Structures are given as C-alpha cells and as structure tokens.
Amino acid sequence: MSEQVLLLGQTLGFAANPFDLPLDEAVIHHRRGGVLVGGGKILAVGDRDELKQQHPQTKTVDYGEKLITAGFVDAHVHYPQTGIIASWGKRLIDWLNSYTFPEEMRFHDADYAADIAKLYFNLTRSHGVTTMVSYCTIHPESVDAFFNEAQMRNQRVVAGKTCMDRNAPGGLRDTAQSAYDDSKALIGKWHGLDRLSYAITPRFSPTSTPEQLRALGDLWTEHPECLMQTHLSEQTDEIDWVLGLYPEARDYLDTYEMFGLLGEKGLYGHAIHLQDRERARLKEVGAGLIHCPTSNTFIGSGLFDMGGLMAEGQRVGLATDTGGGSSFSMLRTMAAAYEVAHLRHTSLHAAQLIWLATAGSAAALHMENKIGNLTPGLEADLVVLDLASTPDIAQRTARADDLWEALFPTIMMGDDRAIADVWINGSNQI
Known part of the structure; x- marks a missing residue:
C-alpha cells in the first residue's frame, strides 16, 4: 500500500445533484478542509484540524486557500x-x-x-x-x-x-x-x-x-x-x-x-x-x-x-x-x-x-462509484484549483463573499494556470 498523504486546502464535493436539490443539501464544502489519500483511494475528507489530529504522523501537502475537488x-x-x-x-x-x-x-x-x-x-x-x-x-x-x-x-x-x-x-x-x-x-x-x-x-x-x-x-x-x-x-x-x-x-x-x-x-x-x-x-x-x-x-x-x-x-x-x-x-x-x-x-x-x-x-459513464467526487472509497483522482491564478481573476476573487463568487471567475476566465496540481490514482507524479 502506498504512503498516505494528507492534502490541505478548501475541499468541494457533492452529496447529491445540485440540479435536483438546494445547494446546502447537495454540496459538501470545507473552508479549512483536508483529503487523506492512500493506496490510490480517498480515505477521508473533512475538517483539516480534525484530520491532522487523527493522523499526526502523516505527510501533509498544504495548498492554502486553493480548492481541492475531483479531477x-x-x-x-x-x-x-x-x-x-x-x-x-x-x-x-x-x-x-x-x-x-x-x-x-x-x-x-x-x-x-x-x-x-x-x-x-x-x-x-x-x-x-x-x-x-x-x-x-x-x-x-x-x-x-x-x-x-x-x-x-x-x-x-x-x-x-x-x-x-x-x-x-x-x-x-x-x-x-x-x-x-x-x-x-x-x-x-x-x-x-x-x-x-x-x-x-x-x-x-x-x-x-x-x-x-x-x-x-x-x-x-x-x-x-x-x-x-x-x-x-x-x-x-x-x-x-x-x-x-x-x-x-x-x-x-x-x-x-x-x-x-x-x-x-x-x-x-x-x-x-x-x-x-x-x-x-x-x-x-x-x-x-x-x-x-x-x-x-x-x-x-x-x-x-x-x-x-x-x-x-x-x-x-x-x-x-x-x-x-x-x-x-x-x-x-x-x-x-x-x-x-x-x-x-x-x-x-x-x-x-x-x-x-x-x-x-x-x-x-456509470463510474460514480469509482471517480468524480470527493468521497471516501473513491479513487484518488483530484485537481487543485488556484482561485487567484491570474491578476484578472485574483482582483475579482478578492471581492468574493462566498465560495461560489470566488469560484465562478475561475470557471469563466481560468485556463491551465489555474491548475495548481493534479493527482491521478493517489499520485501527483507523472
């Protein structure tokens, strides 16, 4: 089994389809979150301080304010x-x-x-x-x-x-x-x-x-x-x-x-x-x-x-x-x-x-039990988004009052510079 790694940053996952349910029921967002990965899988997602306390000896990668979500x-x-x-x-x-x-x-x-x-x-x-x-x-x-x-x-x-x-x-x-x-x-x-x-x-x-x-x-x-x-x-x-x-x-x-x-x-x-x-x-x-x-x-x-x-x-x-x-x-x-x-x-x-x-x-693709979400047990395919990747985006994000106002400029104006890191099967090495 590969070494466990705790990724720290904002985290975004889904409990349900946001087309079907209100955002507060469909979305799982941790402002100070963490994702524990190991063996190619997502092992845990939650509050960063709780995860650090539960896994004190685990290697950490701190992405600061960046957003960790599914690849x-x-x-x-x-x-x-x-x-x-x-x-x-x-x-x-x-x-x-x-x-x-x-x-x-x-x-x-x-x-x-x-x-x-x-x-x-x-x-x-x-x-x-x-x-x-x-x-x-x-x-x-x-x-x-x-x-x-x-x-x-x-x-x-x-x-x-x-x-x-x-x-x-x-x-x-x-x-x-x-x-x-x-x-x-x-x-x-x-x-x-x-x-x-x-x-x-x-x-x-x-x-x-x-x-x-x-x-x-x-x-x-x-x-x-x-x-x-x-x-x-x-x-x-x-x-x-x-x-x-x-x-x-x-x-x-x-x-x-x-x-x-x-x-x-x-x-x-x-x-x-x-x-x-x-x-x-x-x-x-x-x-x-x-x-x-x-x-x-x-x-x-x-x-x-x-x-x-x-x-x-x-x-x-x-x-x-x-x-x-x-x-x-x-x-x-x-x-x-x-x-x-x-x-x-x-x-x-x-x-x-x-x-x-x-x-x-x-x-x-009938693969929701494998990929596509920050859920324990799914495969650890992740992307880390820099929500201030360019001066154009950063000045808009600085005015944001919530996650969505911070994320939307990256969706509309972002490119490969917004991709801070990529994890495939639990590894960020090619």
Whole structure:
C-alpha cells in the first residue's frame, strides 16, 4: 500500500445533484478542509484540524486557500484530432473531410499514434482532466497507443476503435465483419485491465452501413459490460443526411435503436436537435447525453437544451469534444456551457457546472462509484484549483463573499494556470 498523504486546502464535493436539490443539501464544502489519500483511494475528507489530529504522523501537502475537488471527467473526445484542434471555418461534414479524415489516416502508424497519445495525455493533465472517453481511429494501433499511455500513467480512461464502412476515405473504412472482429479482440485485450474500459464505437450512422450497425449491436449484446459511444443529432444537415440514408427510420435515434445500439450504457454525443420521441426514449433507457459546448459553437451546430433535459431527468455529461471542440480545458468547457445555457434562457450555477464536469460526467459513464467526487472509497483522482491564478481573476476573487463568487471567475476566465496540481490514482507524479 502506498504512503498516505494528507492534502490541505478548501475541499468541494457533492452529496447529491445540485440540479435536483438546494445547494446546502447537495454540496459538501470545507473552508479549512483536508483529503487523506492512500493506496490510490480517498480515505477521508473533512475538517483539516480534525484530520491532522487523527493522523499526526502523516505527510501533509498544504495548498492554502486553493480548492481541492475531483479531477475533471471529459466524457467525449477524439484524441487523434489533437493536432488539428482549432482548424478554421467548416461545418461538420466539410470539417470531417477537410481536417479529420486526413489526420486520422496517419494513425495506422503505431509510432505516430503513440506520439500523439503521449502529447494528448500531457496536454489534458495540464488542464486537470483525469478521465476521458475517447474515440480512436479505425486502426487497432490507435487504440493500443491510447491504452498503453493511459496504463503507464495509472489513469482511468475509456476508448474504442472507431468503426466506419462507408462515406469515408478508403484508408479509413473497415467492414461490418472487421469492425466486429477488431472490436471484439480489443475488448478481450484491454477491457477491465487495470483502470481501462472499452467503448464499442460506431462513429455515427452516416459512416456505417446497416450491416455494420447490426454487427456492433450484436457485439454490445454479447458485451453489455462495455459502454457504447456515438454521435446523435449534432447538426440539422447531418440529420437530413441520416434520414436520407435510413428512410425507414422514425428519427435519427431510431437508426441506432433498430440495430440494438440504444441502451443505458450508451453515450450519445451532442444530442442537440432531438425530437420528442427521441427525448422520451433516451430518458426511458437512462442513456447518457454528452454536452460538447465549445464544439457546438465552434462548428455552428446549435444550442444544447440543458435546462429542459435536466428538468426531464436525463443523464447528462460534459465534454470538450477535442478537436471539434476548441479547447482541451474543462474550465473553458464549463464557461461555454454557461454561455450556451444562457442563450437557452437557463442560468447555470457554479456548483452545477463543476458537478457536470466531475460527478455528472462520472455518472453518465456509470463510474460514480469509482471517480468524480470527493468521497471516501473513491479513487484518488483530484485537481487543485488556484482561485487567484491570474491578476484578472485574483482582483475579482478578492471581492468574493462566498465560495461560489470566488469560484465562478475561475470557471469563466481560468485556463491551465489555474491548475495548481493534479493527482491521478493517489499520485501527483507523472
């Protein structure tokens, strides 16, 4: 068992979803708090003086006024798009053809995939992201590279081989059978190893034939322990394309549902332009809807209905959508979620934003019993936030009367400079 360490600072955790209950019931905040970690787990959270008295010989790390909370959980990313983030001026389909597909062609090279995986994990760690759910490319080498890098870092991640057998360049197409076979082999190789989990990954309906979607639906039936990730109703022209390819479908969601790709462990990225039937079915099965606000504004997709979907009791996570999303930062993503919600006449509280980036995303991944909160027994993935990381933020925080007024400027203006430290599996060493 690794050495125990007592981290001192402000602490922020959740007893419940702050969308559902008042803040005083949902939030657990210690102004002078501490977190005891050891063996990769959170062992205790509470008042710092009490914890110091109970563990007098334990090594301490004192973060002063900084805020200790759960590490950020990024619920939808494309690590192979690291190098093309912030590419100029395209709608979704043109963006895929102009930027995404040419870059993803390079991931047949295992060395190139390994280099990008290392770069991606370095960049995301600098932004306090401790867990992410990534699409890879069609190449098994891209999955191996991602999981190898995560394994070396003792990091909890989810990933899967992207499957496409039409409407993509020849070098990026597999087949219904090879998608099934490759995915099944990768599940056997990686799923459940250390802190690694596999997600069955059809990119989206337009790039899969009915035969491929059926094969992946069958695979999910055989491996219900796995997550399944895909895209849903991101742009209106995408929806028209989907319905033209699947004229028998009732709506976009039905192109997954008819092939066994709708379920509780499904993660549906974007989910902006949903019909009433789709919303009802997603709620009925308890699926995860993943909000990607910087991507939705950057590519001009639309405004996610956070207020309405949360009021319905939908399961919602938050994500950067690197590299359609324009930042690796979950702070920037929270700020964009706030702005998008405002345009839909919903004002999100700082507590709700932090919850979405931690406990909410963890719950969408069905990992709330492992990560996403400052709770004894969970894995010790933590981020330490400097709430006065720049002069701009510090002058505003100095006027704050409570935690939320101090935290909100960091959400809206913070970047990697606000990340004072990151602990992954109980260690702050890479």
